[in-house]
Amino acid sequence: MRMHRRTLLALAVFTGLTAPSMALAADDTIKIGLLATFEGPFTVLGEDGERGAMTAVAEMNGTVAGKKVKIVKGSSDASPDSAVRAARKLVEQDGVKVLVGPLSGDEGIAVKDYAKTQPNVTFINGTSAAQDTTLRDPAENFFRFSTDGAQWMAGLGTYAFNDKGYKKVATVAEDYSFPYTQVFGFMAEFCKAGGHVPSKSWVPIGNKDFSSVIAAIPEDVDAIYVALGGADAVNFLTQYQQGGGSAPLIGGSITVDQTVLTSKGKLRDVLKGTPSAGPTADTNDAPAWKTFVEAYKKQPGAFPSPSLFAHGYYVDMKATLLGLDQVGGDVSDGGKKLRDALSKLSFDTPTGKVSLDKNRNAIADIFLTEVTEGADGNLMNKLVKVVPQVNQTLGIPEDEFMKLGAVNRDNPSCP
Secondary structure (H helix, E strand, O other): OOOOHHHHHHHHHHHOOOOHHHOOOHHHEEEEEEEEEOOOOOHHHHHHHHHHHHHHHHHOOOEEOOEEEEEEEEEEOOOHHHHHHHHHHHHHHOOOOEEEOOOOHHHHHHHHHHHOOOOOOEEEOOOOOOHHHOOOOOOOOEEEOOOOOOHHHOOHHHHHHHOOOOOEEEEEEEOOHHHHHHHHHHHHHHHHHOOEEEEEEEEOOOOOOOHHHHHOOOOOOOEEEEEOOHHHHHHHHHHHHHOOOOOOEEEOOOOOOHHHHOOOOOHHHHHOOOEEEEOOOOOOOOHHHHHHHHHHOOOOOOOOOOOHHHHHHHHHHHHHHHHHHHOOOOOOOOOHHHHHHHHHOOEEEOOEEEEEOOOOEEEEEEEEEEEEEOOOOOEEEEEEEEEEEEOOOOOOOHHHHHOOOOOOOOOOOOO
16 A cells, blocks of 8 residues: 555654654754653553643644654653653664653653753653652652642641631651642641641552551541542542442542542532642633633544643643744754743643753643533533642742741651
8 A cells, every 4th residue: 555755744743653664864853752651550640741731742843943742652651660661762873853741640740750861862751740850859850840839739728727627637658758748838838827637648550459548637627638649549449449448538639539539430419519629620611721621622532621630731841832932943053942941931722831951840730620520411610710820839939948847757746
């Protein structure tokens, strides 16, 4: 079967095929690495991240600065070793000079450290949201336009204490840097308001049996804060419901994301009414959000509403393309001009203005939400309140914020 050059070009742009017969002249294309979790318990998250990234590419008609965009995919399983292995392949074998990703917390810290060994390559985050990817010991060539997990919690701790009336809360979260960051963000407000957290449970990614975790939750708490993602969230919520658990829930950002809300079964009843916060709200009626949702839905396998992973990868890929456009797609100087452009970049996203601080971490709007059932029967996050332009120190002066210490299993604490 014969294929025309235009057909070959389209396949190369939108599938990332790299066979020699598909190769185009170097000055005709801009090659961008796309690193996400296409393996393991976060696979569904990675697949939606890719939809978001490709929505940004499609928005630019697959070109930037007059050159065709060629996406080269790298896959990880959410572990830092696999993320670095995939990044190393993209950079050292596939030759990408610009890389977008990874997806999860520990991966981001590992890739940030790897970035320091590749000063001529520019790294732009996917949705990895551990605080210390950018706050402490940052890499000059690593950028995050998608905010971190503590920022995503802006407004939630105060809302849980004042509006929901929860005074004592237990937490259940995965045992790595991103959930540490989410719990930190929630507790920063909740403890300051006068709340207490007498119990924290940390579980490994990919845990199947939550019976011991559920049994360890104190009976006298007012609510349970859950920061689990993907299959872990579904397994915990299902087992909690089957075990007769009745305490109200407070959701970490990815626990009430579309990657979980679209799951089937009675866990839907558990999730209704759950307050949360994050970078998106499904019922956002801003025209820019509605336009983004319609564009996202053109991607194969799209959810009824974009997950925060689709949103995060969209924002970071869009920033990448805008930066490349400003420098005419030229990274022949080792990416210096591109990184200078990215450092100064400020633009309007589907969820409001985004800009960067001195550590190249985003300042952006955050959305307080509650899970509700839409007219079509799908669960969605109803917008309650917008917290404008949240920075990485949550509005606290930087010197005071740094004295709070690095996030970990034990910090913060208010038993």
